[in-house]
Amino acid sequence: MTLIYAALTGLVFGVGILLSGMADPNKVINFFDLFGPWDPSLAFVMGGGLITTLVGYSIAFRQPKPLVAGKFPTNMPTQINAKLIGGSALFGVGWGIAGFCPGAALPALGTFNLFPVVFVLAVVVGMIGVRVVGSQSAAFRRQIT
Amino acid sequence: METEFTPYLSLLGGALIGVSAVMLMIGLGRIAGATGILNGIIFPSNAKDFSWRLAMVAGMVVAVPVLAFTVQVQPNVVPDFSLIRVIIGGLIVGVGVTLGGGCTSGHGICGLARLSPRSAVAVVSFMTAAFVTVFIIRHVLGL
Numbered sequence: 441m442t443l444i445y446a447a448l449t450g451l452v453f454g455v456g457i458l459l460s461g462m463a464d465p466n467k468v469i470n471f472f473d474l475f476g477p478w479d480p481s482l483a484f485v486m487g488g489g490l491i492t493t494l495v496g497y498s499i500a501f502r503q504p505k506p507l508v509a510g511k512f513p514t515n516m517p518t519q520i521n522a523k524l525i526g527g528s529a530l531f532g533v534g535w536g537i538a539g540f541c542p543g544a545a546l547p548a549l550g551t552f553n554l555f556p557v558v559f560v561l562a563v564v565v566g567m568i569g570v571r572v573v574g575s576q577s578a579a580f581r582r583q584i585t
Numbered sequence: 586m587e588t589e590f591t592p593y594l595s596l597l598g599g600a601l602i603g604v605s606a607v608m609l610m611i612g613l614g615r616i617a618g619a620t621g622i623l624n625g626i627i628f629p630s631n632a633k634d635f636s637w638r639l640a641m642v643a644g645m646v647v648a649v650p651v652l653a654f655t656v657q658v659q660p661n662v663v664p665d666f667s668l669i670r671v672i673i674g675g676l677i678v679g680v681g682v683t684l685g686g687g688c689t690s691g692h693g694i695c696g697l698a699r700l701s702p703r704s705a706v707a708v709v710s711f712m713t714a715a716f717v718t719v720f721i722i723r724h725v726l727g728l
Binding site: 477479484487507508528529537542551555565 | 587588589590591594595596597599603604608609610611613615617619623636638640642645646647651652658659663665668670671672674675676678680685686688689690693697699701702703717719722
C-alpha cells in the first residue's frame with residue numbers, strides 16, 4: 441500500500457514538473473535571465489506549488505497521524521549556518537549552469553534523453569563526493585553532527 | 586533563445602507539485618524533497634526507507650509516457666547548450682544540495698510551506714546565486 445501510494449505521489453509530482461516547464465532547462469535559464477529573454481513562468485510554478493502546499497499542510501497537520509503509514513516529522517533541522525547558506529548558494533550556481541534542479545531532472549529521466557540522465561548521474565557523483573570527503577574529515581564530521 | 590511564457594500551464598503544474606507534496610505528508614508523513622529522496626536511494630538506511638523512495642521515483646519517471654499517451658504532451662528537456670555545462674552544473678548541484686540539506690522542492694515548496702526560517706534562508710541563497718550565475722554566464726562571459 442505504501443509503495444503504491446508513493447508511486448502515485450511520484451506520478452502527480454512528475455506530471456506537475458513536466459507541465460510546469462521546470463524540466464525545460466532553456467525555460468529555467470530564461471527565468472533567471474532578467475536582462476535577456478526573461479520568461480517569468482517559473483514564478484507561477486513556485487507560487488502555485490507554495491499556495492497549494494500551505495493550504496494542504498495546514499489540513500494535514502490537523503490529523504493525529506499520517507493516513508497511510510509513518511508519523512509526522514518532528515525535530516526538523518532549524519540551524520541557520522554557513523553550511524546551509526554556502527551549500528544552497530552552490531546549488532544555485534549549479535542550477536544556473538545546468539538549468540536542471542534535482543526535482544525537475546528525475547521526472548525528465550522518463551524521456552531517456554541523454555541530458556537529464558547525465559545531470560542526475562553528475563548530481564549523484566557530487567552527493568557521494570561530499571560524503572567521501574566528509575567521512576575522511578573529523579572536523580567536518582563534528583560540524584554536521 | 587526565447588521560450589514561451591506559460592502562466593496557466595506553469596500555475597497548474599506548480600499546483601500539482603503542491604498536491605503531491607501534500608499527498609506525501611498527509612499519507613506518509615514525509616517531506617517531498619528531491620534531495621532527500623535521491624539521498625535515501627543512494628545511501629539507504631533500511632529497506633523500507635529505500636523502497637518508498639524508489640517507488641516515488643518510478644512514479645515520476647512514468648509521468649512522461651502517461652502525459653504522452655493521455656494528453657499527447659511531450660515536454661522539452663533538452664538544453665540549447667553543451668553537455669559539459671550540464672555535467673559541471675550537476676556536480677556542483679550534488680555538492681550544494683547535500684551541504685544545504687535540500688533543493689527547490691524540499692526547501693522551496695515544503696520548507697516554505699512549513700514556514701521554516703531555515704528553508705527561507707536557503708531559498709534566498711540559491712535563488713540569488715542562480716540569478717547571479719546566469720547573469721555572469723549570459724552577460725559577462727557571453728555564453
